[in-house]
Amino acid sequence: MCTNEHPAVARFRDYLRIKTVQPNPDYETCSKFLLRQAEEIGISAKIIRFQDVPERPIVLMTWEGRDPSLSTLLLNSHTDVVPVFEDQWNSDPFGAAKLENGDIVARGAQDMKCVGASYLEAIRNLKAQGKQPLRTIHLSYVPDEEIGGAAGMEHLVNSEDFTKLNVGFALDEGIANPKNGLKVFYGERTAWWVNVIARGNVGHASMFIKDTAMSKLHRIINRFMDFRAAQEKQLEIGVHHNGKRYALGDVTSVNLTKLQGGVQHNVIPEEVIAGFDIRISPGVDLHRFKQMMEGFILCESDTRIEYAQYFDYNGTTKIDNSNLWWVAFQDYCKERDEEIEPEIFPAATDSRFIRAKGIPALGVSYLKNTPVLLHDHNEYLNEKIYLEGIDFYTGLINRLANLE
Ligand SMILES: CSCC[C@H](NC(C)=O)C(=O)O
Ligand SMILES: [Zn+2]
Numbered sequence: 001m002c003t004n005e006h007p008a009v010a011r012f013r014d015y016l017r018i019k020t021v022q023p024n025p026d027y028e029t030c031s032k033f034l035l036r037q038a039e040e041i042g043i044s045a046k047i048i049r050f051q052d053v054p055e056r057p058i059v060l061m062t063w064e065g066r067d068p069s070l071s072t073l074l075l076n077s078h079t080d081v082v083p084v085f086e087d088q089w090n091s092d093p094f095g096a097a098k099l100e101n102g103d104i105v106a107r108g109a110q111d112m113k114c115v116g117a118s119y120l121e122a123i124r125n126l127k128a129q130g131k132q133p134l135r136t137i138h139l140s141y142v143p144d145e146e147i148g149g150a151a152g153m154e155h156l157v158n159s160e161d162f163t164k165l166n167v168g169f170a171l172d173e174g175i176a177n178p179k180n181g182l183k184v185f186y187g188e189r190t191a192w193w194v195n196v197i198a199r200g201n202v203g204h205a206s207m208f209i210k211d212t213a214m215s216k217l218h219r220i221i222n223r224f225m226d227f228r229a230a231q232e233k234q235l236e237i238g239v240h241h242n243g244k245r246y247a248l249g250d251v252t253s254v255n256l257t258k259l260q261g262g263v264q265h266n267v268i269p270e271e272v273i274a275g276f277d278i279r280i281s282p283g284v285d286l287h288r289f290k291q292m293m294e295g296f297i298l299c300e301s302d303t304r305i306e307y308a309q310y311f312d313y314n315g316t317t318k319i320d321n322s323n324l325w326w327v328a329f330q331d332y333c334k335e336r337d338e339e340i341e342p343e344i345f346p347a348a349t350d351s352r353f354i355r356a357k358g359i360p361a362l363g364v365s366y367l368k369n370t371p372v373l374l375h376d377h378n379e380y381l382n383e384k385i386y387l388e389g390i391d392f393y394t395g396l397i398n399r400l401a402n403l404e
């Protein structure tokens with residue numbers, strides 16, 4: 001145990017030690033921890049439990065501003081983390097060991113307990129400076145982001161509690177950057193998890209039977225794969241108007257991630273299923289994309305598409321002078337000499353639920369000069385960067401919550 005450790009680092013490590021790991025996250029210990037933090041800092045906090053999912057608590061904290069009539073600032077983070085392959089880790093993923101060079105190793109160190117803990121430290125700092133923001137600040141600690149957010153952020157944004165918060169702008173998670181710049185996400189790709197189900201003729205597998213489920217599915221898979229190849233090519237060669245090369249968020253990815261079917265090698269199966277993970281770039285018209293997919297199965301009899309994950313909003317947050325929150329964010333980063341790289345988040349975050357309510361949101365995790373290790377083994381964050389991040393959020397929150 002390090003005796004002269006910065007108390008903010010000690011608190012971060014305590015948060016990392018709470019096993020909020022899917023599929024059985026310890027949300028009760030986590031909620032108690034967060035409520036204790038709020039009490040220590042001196043802001044109000046409550047637990048929201050929705051009747052249909054009482055075991056999925058949301059912790060909502062509030063620091064009232066000088067003018068509660070103004071729209072508010074929401075600082076969102078999810079409390080759950082993804083599972084680990086423990087034997088692949090060099091130390092206990094929930095031990096939050098600190099290496100000699102200051103690396104703090106734990107599941108959630110990047111995704112995204114660092115952000116949730118930094119918000120609290122930033123509020124602690126601002127309180128200690130005797131400040132009271134102009135606008136009210138809310139902090140939401142939501143469950144289940146890692147499994148789709150249905151019982152977490154999606155539930156919250158559709159609740160009366162949320163409407164009452166009168167949120168004007170939200171901050172949420174970003175991603176690490178091995179370079180010395182901050183990735184800032186103003187939109188994200190829409191995740192569709194699609195099952196293509198094909199049914200067909202059966203019989204002895206030694207014969208040339210026409211229109212089997214597998215032959216139909218094979219042709220359909222090829223159409224998805226052709227589309228995939230074209231998008232991969234776009235990623236390779238695509239260039240924006242400003243000369244910047246395409247990033248993953250600028251194209252649509254398709255991956256065949258599940259195959260299901262078959263009973264015995266010599267029996268033609270009646271039904272087979274292919275599962276695809278599809279991430280649609282925000283520039284794409286979702287309705288037309290759906291039509292294209294339907295076209296892939298159109299000439300194959302007795303086939304259908306089912307959605308395991310579907311979202312029909314892909315709006316982005318404006319990053320121009322029409323969005324005063326963005327202007328304030330950008331100005332603040334400029335003043336700090338913080339290089340920012342605005343991008344589309346390649347995967348899905350809880351920000352999609354916020355944006356779908358018409359509320360601008362930016363995803364930013366202060367993880368510069370840090371390898372991208374979300375969902376990976378030996379996820380870590382260096383304590384120096386973590387402390388720098390607290391300083392970043394302290395100034396940023398102060399700026400945003402005092403936006404006239
Ligand atoms: C569609 S809900 C799943 C959410 C998950 N988010 C991340 C950041 O990995 C994903 O994009 O797969
Ligand atoms: Zn996350």
Ligand SMILES: [Zn+2]
Nearest residue numbers: 082111146374
């Ligand atoms: Zn994640």
